Amino acid sequence: DTxxxxxxxHLVMGMTNKKSLxxxxxxxxxxxxxxxxxxxxxxxxxFVYSYEKLSINESVPSxxxxxxxxxxxxxxxxxxxxxxxxxxxxxxxxxGERQETQYFxxxxxxxxx
Amino acid sequence: GDSVTQMEGPVxxxxxxxxxxxxxxxxxxxxxxxxxxxxxxxxxQLLLKATKADDKGSNKGFEATYRKETTSFHLEKGSVQxxxxxxxxxxxxxxxxxxxxxxxxxxxxxxxx
Numbered sequence: 001d002t003x004x005x006x007x008x009x010h011l012v013m014g015m016t017n018k019k020s021l022x023x024x025x026x027x028x029x030x031x032x033x034x035x036x037x038x039x040x041x042x043x044x045x046x047f048v049y050s051y052e053k054l055s056i057n058e059s060v061p062s063x064x065x066x067x068x069x070x071x072x073x074x075x076x077x078x079x080x081x082x083x084x085x086x087x088x089x090x091x092x093x094x095x096g097e098r099q100e101t102q103y104f105x106x107x108x109x110x111x112x113x
Numbered sequence: 114g115d116s117v118t119q120m121e122g123p124v125x126x127x128x129x130x131x132x133x134x135x136x137x138x139x140x141x142x143x144x145x146x147x148x149x150x151x152x153x154x155x156x157x158q159l160l161l162k163a164t165k166a167d168d169k170g171s172n173k174g175f176e177a178t179y180r181k182e183t184t185s186f187h188l189e190k191g192s193v194q195x196x197x198x199x200x201x202x203x204x205x206x207x208x209x210x211x212x213x214x215x216x217x218x219x220x221x222x223x224x225x226x
Contacts, residue, residue, distance in 0.1 A: 006156075040219070042204075042217065042218060043216060048213075092157075101145075101147070101162055102214060104158070
């Protein structure tokens, strides 16, 4: 089973709201990722967690705050977002070894009003 | 730095036509190479991969061969179906690297009956 689940599927929020995206995998993977994908573009890496520790932050604005409560869960906390943050947010996981395949979830489509 | 170049889309083919989507890469050493597919409104799915020179990845009738001499990983399918309509992303992961996938720009494929 190579399933990564994400909730919610869709999210609409105002610029003053606080919301969270959730990602879960039960494949025993030790690396988890957040990507942002704008329409007609490839995904852009935001964060990488390796063995529950943040290993890569691609200079993402602080209004995005990742959290990895355990090896199966990854959250992305959103606060004071801008309309240009509207996008598809994808979670992925991999075994954590170098060059291992990343498996993606279905994404959360976010609209910021 | 590492980069992936894909053929420009969109590509429109008739059902049962032969498909080739070109992908070339620039990287040091021997990266792992991937093709991901994104169906409308969904996340990315791993289609196939190859981890060393001359490896052939295959899945669902799609094939791609890791060609070190031409730094290419072209995607092919002998007879496409309407259900293959999607966006296809070529990607690489550097050897011994930093878990970062480098994506091509994506190729939108539409199959008409």
